[in-house]
Amino acid sequence: MANFSNQMRLSSTILRRLHQRVAAAVNSYSSRNFTTTEGHRPTIVHKRSLDILHDPWFNKGTAFSFTERDRLHIRGLLPPNVMSFEQQIARFMADLKRLEVQARDGPSDPYVLAKWRILNRLHDRNETLYYKVLMENIEEYAPIVYTPTVGLVCQKYSGLFRRPRGMYFSAEDRGEMMSMVYNWPADQVDMIVVTDGSRILGLGDLGVQGIGIAIGKLDLYVAAAGINPQRVLPVMIDVGTDNENLLKDPLYLGLQEHRLDGEEYIEVIDEFMEAVFTRWPHVIVQFEDFQSKWAFKLLQRYRNNYRMFNDDVQGTAGVAIAGLLGAVRAQGRPMIDFPKMKIVVAGAGSAGIGVLNAARKTMARMLGNTEVAFESARSQFWVVDAKGLITEARENVDPDARPFARKIKEIERQGLSEGATLAEVVRKVKPDVLLGLSACGGLFSKEVLEALKHSTSTRPAIFPMSNPTRNAECTPEEAFSVLGENIIFASGSPFKDVDLGNGHVGHCNQANNMFLFPGIGLGTLLSGSRIVSDGMLQAAAECLAAYMTEEEVLKGIIYPSISRIRDITKEVAAAVVKEAIEEDLAEGYREMDSRELRKLDEAQISEFVENNMWSPDYPTLVYKKD
Numbered sequence: 001m002a003n004f005s006n007q008m009r010l011s012s013t014i015l016r017r018l019h020q021r022v023a024a025a026v027n028s029y030s031s032r033n034f035t036t037t038e039g040h041r042p043t044i045v046h047k048r049s050l051d052i053l054h055d056p057w058f059n060k061g062t063a064f065s066f067t068e069r070d071r072l073h074i075r076g077l078l079p080p081n082v083m084s085f086e087q088q089i090a091r092f093m094a095d096l097k098r099l100e101v102q103a104r105d106g107p108s109d110p111y112v113l114a115k116w117r118i119l120n121r122l123h124d125r126n127e128t129l130y131y132k133v134l135m136e137n138i139e140e141y142a143p144i145v146y147t148p149t150v151g152l153v154c155q156k157y158s159g160l161f162r163r164p165r166g167m168y169f170s171a172e173d174r175g176e177m178m179s180m181v182y183n184w185p186a187d188q189v190d191m192i193v194v195t196d197g198s199r200i201l202g203l204g205d206l207g208v209q210g211i212g213i214a215i216g217k218l219d220l221y222v223a224a225a226g227i228n229p230q231r232v233l234p235v236m237i238d239v240g241t242d243n244e245n246l247l248k249d250p251l252y253l254g255l256q257e258h259r260l261d262g263e264e265y266i267e268v269i270d271e272f273m274e275a276v277f278t279r280w281p282h283v284i285v286q287f288e289d290f291q292s293k294w295a296f297k298l299l300q301r302y303r304n305n306y307r308m309f310n311d312d313v314q315g316t317a318g319v320a321i322a323g324l325l326g327a328v329r330a331q332g333r334p335m336i337d338f339p340k341m342k343i344v345v346a347g348a349g350s351a352g353i354g355v356l357n358a359a360r361k362t363m364a365r366m367l368g369n370t371e372v373a374f375e376s377a378r379s380q381f382w383v384v385d386a387k388g389l390i391t392e393a394r395e396n397v398d399p400d401a402r403p404f405a406r407k408i409k410e411i412e413r414q415g416l417s418e419g420a421t422l423a424e425v426v427r428k429v430k431p432d433v434l435l436g437l438s439a440c441g442g443l444f445s446k447e448v449l450e451a452l453k454h455s456t457s458t459r460p461a462i463f464p465m466s467n468p469t470r471n472a473e474c475t476p477e478e479a480f481s482v483l484g485e486n487i488i489f490a491s492g493s494p495f496k497d498v499d500l501g502n503g504h505v506g507h508c509n510q511a512n513n514m515f516l517f518p519g520i521g522l523g524t525l526l527s528g529s530r531i532v533s534d535g536m537l538q539a540a541a542e543c544l545a546a547y548m549t550e551e552e553v554l555k556g557i558i559y560p561s562i563s564r565i566r567d568i569t570k571e572v573a574a575a576v577v578k579e580a581i582e583e584d585l586a587e588g589y590r591e592m593d594s595r596e597l598r599k600l601d602e603a604q605i606s607e608f609v610e611n612n613m614w615s616p617d618y619p620t621l622v623y624k625k626d
């Protein structure tokens, strides 16, 4: 990523040159049938000497060959040993691993942060190498650049900040956004992840520091979905913060005023949307970690007019549905039994309500998609929030949660009442599934887990989905030790499998929206759909649900391991493209127009997706004067 402190100061001439540079890179892209050969042609650059070494988009460090060093006027500016890509990785890894040897007491905050710093510095100086390292070691480094460490990074961002990455639009920029958006050097942006920092993971309002989450999500877009790193843009909309500690912190990097609200808030987000879609009409905007109060409203406001989706509401819902269907299969039952599942959900925020709505719709569809089916599906859910069981007796119940408020007569029959505790609800309902999206670490206490022992299911499912690790409703050790091995366990943050003795292993699945959002974004991009439809989201979820084999599912493995994230993302993207074509939404991508798209069979759609995924390889660089 370019050094933006300098870029912000660019004169308009230089800015124009940058545009030309990007246009040249884009032109160098070619396509035959549905394959592309990006990366095989040389990349034209308009800079030489130290400028090229300081540009992370083009820098290859010690890997520049001698002919290239001559061509780019960098002979003598690097040590003479020309390293291969593999040698560079080995050297970087040796440095990173030295840290592990020194940290004898295992992962600790300073230790994971040190790893993040080292990786971040590589990101700043050589993007290709950074993504190569990340992709080849995704299991090890996703938890550093993404959940859970990204949470800690956001909490400490004001101190960790060195070079800017992404764009900041603040309440101070009202009226300026339409022109500001042209300060970004890339003429093409495919993916934006935007946050207002108001609910970062389960850590609450982190204000401007929430930009870390947008950066982490986009790292997965590059690593898993093969979105070109020169075409991603992390965005922070700083409308203030209600975090009192940040408001008092002299070192805080954001606006030190309370959050805008009401119409004023909406006007800022409207202005941002108009600006980015004016400059990049084909961009996809992923909303991330907006507090529930705004998450649903903004989704309804924009989803029919812009290419956007909300990851916490829609991505999470799809991942949960796939896991719930996996849990049905893991009991040796057909998926069609899903509408019989009794599901207790702890947490009625953007994620919890998103999951509830999607699960209810899925059940209704399986029951014939009638109004009666939709109504009857409602009675499979019990929702518990910070005030206990939500019933119709609750005053001022949140409108988004109202459809799930239990009828008093129903719950009286079950021996429950308004505000009943989670343990009481689990004891009386004996659910098949206990799912947590409460951001409340340890909520699935021993008492709650003991109550789940009486589940009517032969293999109850327990999904503590809150992030980061400390906010998980329980650990796998706690779940397996109380409930034994005959459960399905899936957490939002990564945990290690549990050794249950006698050669038995308690499998920990990771139920995280990372298994869907990259594929939803890539599929939307390649289909050229103008919106992200419910059908496209449903196709993504169904693809993930069907991904695991019968054998894996029976072993309790209902989600892929993160080492397969690129493969599942490719499959999800293909399913999304296919659905967009079927719904007549696909307008095509580059040379693959809508007519050509419609001619592709399933295998060709997969090939089209795969051929358009960026991989970290050094292109040959050729200098050309402006």
Ligand SMILES: NC(=O)c1ccc[n+]([C@@H]2O[C@H](COP(=O)([O-])OP(=O)(O)OC[C@H]3O[C@@H](n4cnc5c(N)ncnc54)[C@H](O)[C@@H]3O)[C@@H](O)[C@H]2O)c1
Pocket (backbone or CB within 6 Å): 199, 200, 201, 202, 203, 291, 292, 311, 312, 316, 319, 346, 347, 348, 349, 350, 351, 352, 384, 385, 386, 387, 388, 422, 436, 437, 438, 439, 440, 443, 465, 466, 467, 468, 471, 491, 492, 493, 511, 512, 513, 514
């Ligand atoms: N695994 C994933 O892919 C994924 C995706 C999205 C969100 N999440 C996680 O879900 C959590 C919630 O996100 P959100 O956007 O819905 O947050 P939110 O703040 O909007 O909602 C939290 C909900 O939990 C309830 N709650 C709080 N304390 C509770 C308690 N003691 N008992 C029962 N309910 C309680 C609140 O009343 C509220 O309804 C976060 O930790 C987030 O990281 C995980």
Ligand SMILES: O=C(O)C[C@H](O)C(=O)O
Pocket (backbone or CB within 6 Å): 147, 200, 201, 202, 289, 311, 312, 466, 467, 492, 512, 513, 514
């Ligand atoms: O960021 C994650 O790991 C998942 C999810 O989007 C969350 O907000 O917790």
Ligand SMILES: [Mg+2]
Pocket (backbone or CB within 6 Å): 201, 288, 289, 311, 312
């Ligand atoms: Mg999120």
